[in-house]
Amino acid sequence: MGISMKMSKLMVLGISLLMLLAALFSPVSNKAEASVSWGQEVTEVAKRYMGVKYKAAGTTPKGFDASGFTQYVFDKSAADIKLPRTSKDQYKAGKAVKQKDIKEGDLVFFNTSGKGVSFVGISLGKDKFIAVTVSKGVSINSMKTKYWKDRYVGARRVLK
Numbered sequence: 001m002g003i004s005m006k007m008s009k010l011m012v013l014g015i016s017l018l019m020l021l022a023a024l025f026s027p028v029s030n031k032a033e034a035s036v037s038w039g040q041e042v043t044e045v046a047k048r049y050m051g052v053k054y055k056a057a058g059t060t061p062k063g064f065d066a067s068g069f070t071q072y073v074f075d076k077s078a079a080d081i082k083l084p085r086t087s088k089d090q091y092k093a094g095k096a097v098k099q100k101d102i103k104e105g106d107l108v109f110f111n112t113s114g115k116g117v118s119f120v121g122i123s124l125g126k127d128k129f130i131a132v133t134v135s136k137g138v139s140i141n142s143m144k145t146k147y148w149k150d151r152y153v154g155a156r157r158v159l160k
Helices: 002-025 038-047 066-076 146-151
Strands: 095-097 107-110 119-125 128-133 137-142 152-157
Touching: 038 066, 038 119, 038 128, 066 119, 066 128, 146 152
Parallel strands: none
Antiparallel strands: 095 152, 107 119, 107 152, 119 128, 128 137
16 A cells, blocks of 8 residues: 555656646747737726716715716726716717627717716627616616617717
8 A cells, every 4th residue: 555655646746747847848928818808908897886876976986977987997997098077078089989889898878868968888798888877876787778778879989
C-alpha cells in the first residue's frame, strides 16, 4: 500500500510539473479572446443601480430621475461621457439611430408628458432598456409594451 501511494503521489507531481511546463512554454497571444463593448460596459454600470428609487431632479444613487440616471451612468462608466442634464438636451447629443439599428448602450427617448421628449433610458438590446421610473425605480423595461411603444420618440448613439 505504501509503495502504490508513493507512486500515485509521484504521478500527480509529474503530471502537475508537465502541465506547468506546458503553460510556461506555450505561445502567448497579445490578442484578447473576448472584449467588452462600450455598450456592454455602460449597461453593466447601469445594472448596479437596479432598485434605486426615483427622486425628482435626482442625480445620485440616493435617487435618480430619468436623465439624472443616464447622465450619472455614462459619467461613471469607463466610457466617461458627459451627457447634458435633461432628456431634451440628451436627445440632441450623439447621432440619431433608427429603431431597427438600436444597439446596447444607445439612449432611447420617450414622450411621457405629452410635450415632446421627456424621458430617457439606456438600451440593453433586444427591445429592452434600463431606466428609472416613478413606480419601479431603476428597472428593466420592454419597448414592446404598449405604454413604451406608444411613447417612443427616437434613439441616439453617444458611444463610439
